[in-house]
Structure formats: structure tokens, C-alpha cells
Amino acid sequence: MAVYRDKSNGYDGKTWRVAVYYTDWQGNKKKHEKRGFKTKKSAQSYETEFIAKKKKDINMGFSAFVELYLTDIKPQIKLTTYVTKENIINTHILPYFENKSLSDITSVDILQWQNELLMLRDDNGKGYSQTYLRTVQNQLNAIFNHAVRYYDLPKNPCAATKKIGKSKAKEMLFWTKEEYWKFAEVVKDKPASYYAFQILYWTGIRCGELLALTISDFDLQKKTLHIDKNYQVVKGEEMITTPKTEKSNRIIDLPEFLCNEMEDYFSSLYKVDENSRIFTFTKSFLHHEMDRGSAKAGVKRIRLHDLRHSSCALLIELGYSPIQIAERLGHESVTITERYSHLYPSVQKQMADKLNKAFEENDDG
Structure with missing residues (x-):
């Protein structure tokens, strides 16, 4: 593992380069390189996150884990579903949790995040719909469930909080x-x-x-x-x-x-x-x-x-x-x-009429 000034192949030494050796899921030893970092600190930060991801270290940054999550699920879902997930994560989840580590996020953090979402308003003073709030909540929950299931996170911090929003719209409109x-x-x-x-x-x-x-x-x-x-x-x-x-x-x-x-x-x-x-x-x-x-x-x-x-x-x-x-x-x-x-039309009146008819038939007998 190394972080050093990049002076090879025409690079002038003003940027930094990362070279990391790791073992893939098949047990093969491989080398990973990335170039173009403007500072040594940014290169070292990248190196730390990369190693954490390869080791499935739950102390990795939340942003790094989200990259893993999206990489893991992308082959298994439709492209449109993936794009929707990506948009929700980038808009409503990463901005709040990106500077935290995966293992440090608590149920209190989730509660405060929920409250911020609930307080957001557009120019007309209107908040998000209940169904959209539930969709965003479910996406964060899915990220942590993935961490618990595959990356040994001890528990999902969302589990201790009440879900915001509603799973279905309050009113279903239709034309006669x-x-x-x-x-x-x-x-x-x-x-x-x-x-x-x-x-x-x-x-x-x-x-x-x-x-x-x-x-x-x-x-x-x-x-x-x-x-x-x-x-x-x-x-x-x-x-x-x-x-x-x-x-x-x-x-x-x-x-x-x-x-x-x-x-x-x-x-x-x-x-x-x-x-x-x-x-x-x-x-x-x-x-x-x-x-x-x-x-x-x-x-x-x-x-x-x-x-x-x-x-x-x-x-x-x-x-x-x-x-x-x-x-x-x-x-x-x-x-x-x-x-x-x-x-569906109520059949209670129809039931009562048939029960009455059954009674009368028996009474007549």
C-alpha cells in the first residue's frame, strides 16, 4: 500500500497516486491504482476507504458503503429502479449522512434526519407527500438492512424509529x-x-x-x-x-x-x-x-x-x-x-334480505 507523488508517464509530480494490493472474493491477489489526487490527504482518505470496503469494515464512511450497496444491487434490479434509488440517495440521504461512518449512525441520527425531511417546504409552503416520505424512508432502511445482512453491521438504526409517511395514498381517484x-x-x-x-x-x-x-x-x-x-x-x-x-x-x-x-x-x-x-x-x-x-x-x-x-x-x-x-x-x-x-358495492343489504328470506321459508314450513 502506498500514497506518493505521481511522476510517471508524463505526470509532473503535482498530483498524488494511490497503489493498493488486496485479495478479491475468489482469493486472487490484485493491485488497484488511482491517480489525480490534488492533495496527499485526499489520496490517503481514498486509500483508507478502499481498504475498509475490501475488508468489509463497518467503520467505513457512509458514502463509501453507499457505493458498495449500489454496486451490489445494480445487477439485480431494473435500470429504472436503480436510477430512482440513486436519485433518492443523492438527494435526500447522502447530504445528511455522508460525513459519518456507517457504524456510528444511531437511531437519534435517524430521528433528526426524519424531522428535517418533515420540515422541508417548497416555494408554496408545501411539504413532501406522505407516500414519497415513506419511499425515502424505505430506501434508507434498505441500505442499513444490506449492511446488516452482508457486512456484519450489528443492527439497523432505523429499526428503533417509527417510519415516516404512509405506504399508500390517502385517496384513490378515478373517473366514472x-x-x-x-x-x-x-x-x-x-x-x-x-x-x-x-x-x-x-x-x-x-x-x-x-x-x-x-x-x-x-x-x-x-x-x-x-x-x-x-x-x-x-x-x-x-x-x-x-x-x-x-x-x-x-x-x-x-x-x-x-x-x-x-x-x-x-x-x-x-x-x-x-x-x-x-x-x-x-x-x-x-x-x-x-x-x-x-x-x-x-x-x-x-x-x-x-x-x-x-x-x-x-x-x-x-x-x-x-x-x-x-x-x-x-x-x-x-x-x-x-x-x-x-x-366494491356493499352487499350487507343483500345479505340481510336473503337471511330474511331464508327465515320466512323456514317459518312457512
Whole structure:
């Protein structure tokens, strides 16, 4: 191990260089070098952290451990999930804990961090949503759980504190069928928007699934739609990825009227082959169209994702079970669908009537 002035290969000796020997996870001895440090102190600090990481020393700096954590999990999760985690860590976690060592962070530190998050306000005096606060909390918890599970940290300091935020939104918005009809009528002046919203509402697919659709995904003879991909923009780069979950890979049966509409839409497209995206606009464009259509139709403004909730509400109204709806919407488990339980009509009156009828039948006998 060494830290020295770098005078080799054209370097003028004004910067510092680190050379460290270590043993990798397969037992092979290797050499690691890094150059370009402006001061000896910064080079030594890097050397100390590097050695701590290789030895899985829990006294390493929190920032150094976060690098290890992200390196460990990156191959196991989708790129979009990784980018989301990275953004949350860099924005809300590292700025508070970066100068502490992993093992020195206590439950009191966690409590003070939580209080700072709760007090943050934007220019309009509005704080973070309860669901976002819970997402940030869960990310910090995941970092410490990783340290406990793989790096022998004795305990997770988050365990002693109460979680902030809420795991799900307080209110689930959706449009009734009548509200959706009003909205659909006023966006017909832009055919691509209209057809996109028709698919979202009547099939319940996710926005990313919609934007990835090609003509080849439709079988208008069999009246089916095949969902097997997702469109996303990651760090400014457009990409087609796999769907959100395994259950998201599915075939959806389409109503005949929607097949007829899609046939009309396909015939209007210019020079689009079977594998080209049929909706080439962005999610931002659809948000704008939601604003425009809601205002023009005089219906409440709901989120783009709430169209999926609206589709679920419609299926509930039509009498389908959570299992049947989960299959169509591509929910990973029926538990997700059951979150919509408050939309189901109460059957208490129906139960009471049938119990009364059963009693009367017995009484008559």
C-alpha cells in the first residue's frame, strides 16, 4: 500500500497516486491504482476507504458503503429502479449522512434526519407527500438492512424509529364511466390522443406499456393485445424494457369496438411498420392532454395513472372478482387488486334480505 507523488508517464509530480494490493472474493491477489489526487490527504482518505470496503469494515464512511450497496444491487434490479434509488440517495440521504461512518449512525441520527425531511417546504409552503416520505424512508432502511445482512453491521438504526409517511395514498381517484365519456368526447379533436386514452381506459394497461405498443402487439382477428414490454426514458435516453413485473406479461382480450377503432387508427398512420411504436409522444404530452381534456369536459382532474384505477373501478362495477381483474391488469398479486375494496358495492343489504328470506321459508314450513 502506498500514497506518493505521481511522476510517471508524463505526470509532473503535482498530483498524488494511490497503489493498493488486496485479495478479491475468489482469493486472487490484485493491485488497484488511482491517480489525480490534488492533495496527499485526499489520496490517503481514498486509500483508507478502499481498504475498509475490501475488508468489509463497518467503520467505513457512509458514502463509501453507499457505493458498495449500489454496486451490489445494480445487477439485480431494473435500470429504472436503480436510477430512482440513486436519485433518492443523492438527494435526500447522502447530504445528511455522508460525513459519518456507517457504524456510528444511531437511531437519534435517524430521528433528526426524519424531522428535517418533515420540515422541508417548497416555494408554496408545501411539504413532501406522505407516500414519497415513506419511499425515502424505505430506501434508507434498505441500505442499513444490506449492511446488516452482508457486512456484519450489528443492527439497523432505523429499526428503533417509527417510519415516516404512509405506504399508500390517502385517496384513490378515478373517473366514472360517465366522466370518462365526457373527457373522451372533447379529446377526439386529436385522434392520437383519443385512441391512446381509449386503450388506457378500456384495457387498464400502464402508461409505459401503452407507449411501447406496436402494431404487431395487436391481433385484431383474435381481438387480443399482447403486453410484453415497457417504454421509459432513463437519464434522457429512450428505451424499451421488460414490463414492471413477471405478471405484467399478459394477453388482454379486447372489446370489438376497440378493435375497430384501432384498425381505423392503424390505417391513418404513415409509413409505420409492424414493429414501430404507434404512439410516439411522451408521457408529458399525455399529462398535458389530461389537463386540456379535463378542463374542457368539466370533469375533475385525475392523474394519468388514475385511468388504470378507473378501468379497475369499471370492472368492479361490472361484477368481476379481484382475481379476474388482477389477471387483466397484470397485478403481481390479488392483494394489490384488493386495495380497491372500497370501490366494491356493499352487499350487507343483500345479505340481510336473503337471511330474511331464508327465515320466512323456514317459518312457512
